[in-house]
Amino acid sequence: MHTVAKLVDTSTCIGCKACEVACQEWNDQDFTISGFDGSYQTLPDLEHNFWNLIKFNELSREDGQMTWNMAKYQCMHCVDPGCLRSCPAPGAIFQQKDGIVDFNHDLCIGCGYCITGCPFDVPRLSPNSKKVYKCSLCSDRTAVGLEPACIKACPTNCLTFGTREDLIQIANARAGELKQDGHAGAGIYNPEGVGGTHVLYVLKDAADPESYGLPKAPKIPWTVSLWQGPVKWLGNLVFTGGILGAFFHYLRYGPKPTGDEEGIDA
Amino acid sequence: MRARPVHRFSFAERAIHWLAALSFLYAALSGLALWSHHxxxxxxxxxxxxxxxxxxxxxxxxxxxxxxxxxxxxxxxMRLDSDDRTWLRNAKKYAVHDEAGLPEAGRFNGGQKMLFWGQVVLTLLLLASGVILWFPEWMPRNFRLAAILIHPIVAAGSIGMIILHIYMGTAAVPGSFRAMIRGWVTPGWATSHHPKWYREISKN
Incomplete structure (x- = not known):
C-alpha cells in the first residue's frame, strides 16, 4: 500500500497563513491568542487548539536586509513515531497503514508521555479536556479521498498532498530546480533519525534546517528507547523472578522455625 | 503450657504500616497498568x-x-550496628535456615533494616521523578526525559523489594504476619528471631 504525505516547498511559501485558517476551520478550533512575541508569527508556538503554525524565522541576509525562512510547522507523522512508542494507553495513539499518526481522544489518558517522546515537540496537553492534541493530517478528510484542509487552502502550490514516493520524487526535482537557480545548498528534509517523515520539506539551505525552525537530527530520545526496551525486560525479570524465587525458596527450604515447636499452643 | 503474648508492634505502627501497604498496592498496580500494554x-x-x-x-x-x-x-x-553488618554478610546462611554463628538480631534484623532504608531512598526518588511526570506541562524537557526513565527503574526495584518483603512477612517466617496484624508474638518466636530485643524488653 502506498503511504501518503504532505510536501512543504518552503521556497514558495508567502506566509499568507491560509493553511492556518483552514486548519482552525476544518478542525473547529476555538481560537485564543496565547501570546505575542513581536513577530509576524500568529503565535509563539503550537497550542492544543492550534496545530499548524507558519514559523516566521527572521534572518539577516548578506546585504544587511532581513529575510524570512518561512516554514509550516505541525506534526511530522514520523515513520517511527516517538509519541507512539512512549504512549502507555493502548490505541490512544495509532499509526495507520497510510502512514498517518493519529490520536484517539476517547482512549487518551492525558499523561503527556507523547509530549516528552516527540522529537519535534509537537503534541500539546489541553488544560480543559486534559487530553493531548496535534495535527491529524486531516485523517477524516483523507479517509474519504479529500486532501488535507491546509493543502486545499494553499494559494501558491507550496503545499502538495500525494503518495510519499511521488512526493519524494517531486521534492528532489524541485530541489534540483532551486540548485539551478543558484541555491547550491537546496535539498529535502526527511530526517532519517525517525525513519523518515510523512511531512517532507524542500529547503533552500538543507544543511541548516534549524534556520527554518526544524531540528537538525531528530531522533527518539534515548531515555525513552531505554525505558521501552531493556528497562522493561529487566523489570519483568525482577517481577517474575521475585515471585518464582520466593515460591521455589519455599519449596526448597520451607518456613523458618517458629520457636514454638515444643508444643506451645499460641 | 500456654505462652504469654509478647507485645511487638503498637497500634500506631500497625496502622501506619497497613495504610502504607494499601497505598503501595494501589500505586504499584496502577503503575504496572502503565508499565506495559499487556x-x-x-x-x-x-x-x-x-x-x-x-x-x-x-x-x-x-x-x-x-x-x-x-x-x-x-x-x-533502624540504625545498622556492627552485628547487623556481620548479619548482612552472612545473609545467605539466614536464607537457608543455617543460623548457627549469625549474630543475634535486635528488634529488627539487618535484612529488615536494609528494606527500610532501601524503601526510604527509593521512595524519595519515586516522589521526585513522579512529581515531574505528574505535571509535565510545567516541567523542563530534560527533567521529563530523565523522569520517564528513572521512575520505572526505581519502581521496578521497589516492587521487587516488596515482593521479597511480603514473602518474608507471610509464608517464610510464620508468626510475623500476626505480629503486624494483632501486634504480638510468642516468647518462643521472640527468642528465636529477635533474641537481643526480647532480652531487652524482658529486663523491664
Missing part, C-alpha cells in the same frame, strides 16, 4: 485509564507521606 487491563479494573492517570500520583503521594511517618517512628531503631 498489563493495561489493571487500569480497567481500577476504574479506567483516566482514573488511573489521576489516581496513581495521589496514591504515590500518600505512600510517600506514610514512608515519612515510618521514618519518624523507626529511623532511630
Amino acid at each position: 498489563l493495561y487491563w489493571l487500569a480497567t479494573v481500577l476504574g479506567g485509564g483516566v482514573a488511573t492517570r489521576w489516581g496513581h500520583p495521589w496514591g504515590g503521594t500518600v505512600f510517600a507521606f506514610l514512608v515519612g511517618a515510618m521514618f519518624l517512628i523507626w529511623a532511630r531503631q
Whole structure:
C-alpha cells in the first residue's frame, strides 16, 4: 500500500497563513491568542487548539536586509513515531497503514508521555479536556479521498498532498530546480533519525534546517528507547523472578522455625 | 503450657504500616497498568485509564507521606550496628535456615533494616521523578526525559523489594504476619528471631 504525505516547498511559501485558517476551520478550533512575541508569527508556538503554525524565522541576509525562512510547522507523522512508542494507553495513539499518526481522544489518558517522546515537540496537553492534541493530517478528510484542509487552502502550490514516493520524487526535482537557480545548498528534509517523515520539506539551505525552525537530527530520545526496551525486560525479570524465587525458596527450604515447636499452643 | 503474648508492634505502627501497604498496592498496580500494554487491563479494573492517570500520583503521594511517618517512628531503631553488618554478610546462611554463628538480631534484623532504608531512598526518588511526570506541562524537557526513565527503574526495584518483603512477612517466617496484624508474638518466636530485643524488653 502506498503511504501518503504532505510536501512543504518552503521556497514558495508567502506566509499568507491560509493553511492556518483552514486548519482552525476544518478542525473547529476555538481560537485564543496565547501570546505575542513581536513577530509576524500568529503565535509563539503550537497550542492544543492550534496545530499548524507558519514559523516566521527572521534572518539577516548578506546585504544587511532581513529575510524570512518561512516554514509550516505541525506534526511530522514520523515513520517511527516517538509519541507512539512512549504512549502507555493502548490505541490512544495509532499509526495507520497510510502512514498517518493519529490520536484517539476517547482512549487518551492525558499523561503527556507523547509530549516528552516527540522529537519535534509537537503534541500539546489541553488544560480543559486534559487530553493531548496535534495535527491529524486531516485523517477524516483523507479517509474519504479529500486532501488535507491546509493543502486545499494553499494559494501558491507550496503545499502538495500525494503518495510519499511521488512526493519524494517531486521534492528532489524541485530541489534540483532551486540548485539551478543558484541555491547550491537546496535539498529535502526527511530526517532519517525517525525513519523518515510523512511531512517532507524542500529547503533552500538543507544543511541548516534549524534556520527554518526544524531540528537538525531528530531522533527518539534515548531515555525513552531505554525505558521501552531493556528497562522493561529487566523489570519483568525482577517481577517474575521475585515471585518464582520466593515460591521455589519455599519449596526448597520451607518456613523458618517458629520457636514454638515444643508444643506451645499460641 | 500456654505462652504469654509478647507485645511487638503498637497500634500506631500497625496502622501506619497497613495504610502504607494499601497505598503501595494501589500505586504499584496502577503503575504496572502503565508499565506495559499487556498489563493495561489493571487500569480497567481500577476504574479506567483516566482514573488511573489521576489516581496513581495521589496514591504515590500518600505512600510517600506514610514512608515519612515510618521514618519518624523507626529511623532511630533502624540504625545498622556492627552485628547487623556481620548479619548482612552472612545473609545467605539466614536464607537457608543455617543460623548457627549469625549474630543475634535486635528488634529488627539487618535484612529488615536494609528494606527500610532501601524503601526510604527509593521512595524519595519515586516522589521526585513522579512529581515531574505528574505535571509535565510545567516541567523542563530534560527533567521529563530523565523522569520517564528513572521512575520505572526505581519502581521496578521497589516492587521487587516488596515482593521479597511480603514473602518474608507471610509464608517464610510464620508468626510475623500476626505480629503486624494483632501486634504480638510468642516468647518462643521472640527468642528465636529477635533474641537481643526480647532480652531487652524482658529486663523491664
